Amino acid sequence: MSAPTSFFGHDPTSLRTWCADHGLPGFAADQIIDWVYTKGVSDPAAMSNLSKDHRMLIAETLPILEGSEARRQVASDGTRKLLLEWPDGSGRAASTETVLIPAETRRTACVSSQIGCPVRCTFCASGMEGLDGNLTASRIVEQAWRLGQLGDGRVTNVVFMGMGEPLANFSAVAGAITTLNAPWGLGIGARRITVSTVGLPKAIRRLIAFPIPVTLALSLHAPEDALRRQLIPWAQFATIGEILAACSDYFEATGREITLEYLLLRGVNDRVHHAKQLAEIATTLRCNINLIRYNAVEGLPFERPLDEDVHAFQATLRSRRINVHIRASRGRDITAACGQLRRETAVQVTREGGDGESPAEAKPG
């Protein structure tokens, strides 16, 4: 494996090696880690217990932050969304979104795992233009760290529910989880880290072998295969039955109840008969269900469900003793849907006559 090229890709061991290779004492690794993770300092010049020469060396050779903040939105409910740009080595940059959702005692970081998304769900802004690349473990951790610097208090939870299919970028996501969970890193408990997937059975089984038992969320969104394939193109690769079997194995191995995510789309999957089918699925698995109201995306043909339909859907499930919650909509007065800010920014740059070099215009292949 090649050496990390930026701070957030390191663990204490590799950082000590980096220090040794660059003429710094081994304990400098612990000092740098303390500055960044404990004190929230990313500017080497402020790391006052390191010598001036060492601070300069770090500034020149060990980037702490790789991304730059292109846009920030703050919603009236405190939700904050960042559009981050990542250099790709060719002079261009690709962008991803990351969101901080404060709620009572929790501060949840919703991070992206890929640039764009290969799954191309028909209702999703992130999937509209396909995949433009993977994020490294370091860039995933950086998102959570940046969000931890906003406002009061540290990030308490991380959900892989931003752009991308996390299990399609398994190694980077696993590396990021290791740092997010580590006591020397962000120290976030495994239970408070959620990986959300459209359901890749092989990768779910790979996650069983991963030593940190995170919470697994399955983006189901339809209670039968034909409808699911219309909404989620990758549903063609595995049936609901095959995915549920892998989820059951995950529960058996980790003891972690599975969360079924169900995005309600008006008139598409929000009828009472869909709820009855979903209830049947839910009785085959140790799970809870999160109902999510769709946030409309310009250019996509889906609508937000009516409140009465959402409540009827929930009541149908509850009458069958299913543990179901309606997820509160957050950040509705900013571009709430995943991928929307990135897309909106790209559209704006195009309308304003971008010169083709703009990061916001970077197009997926």
Ligand code: SF4
């Ligand atoms: S909903 Fe998730 S998996 Fe589907 S296209 Fe959007 S980011 Fe990808």
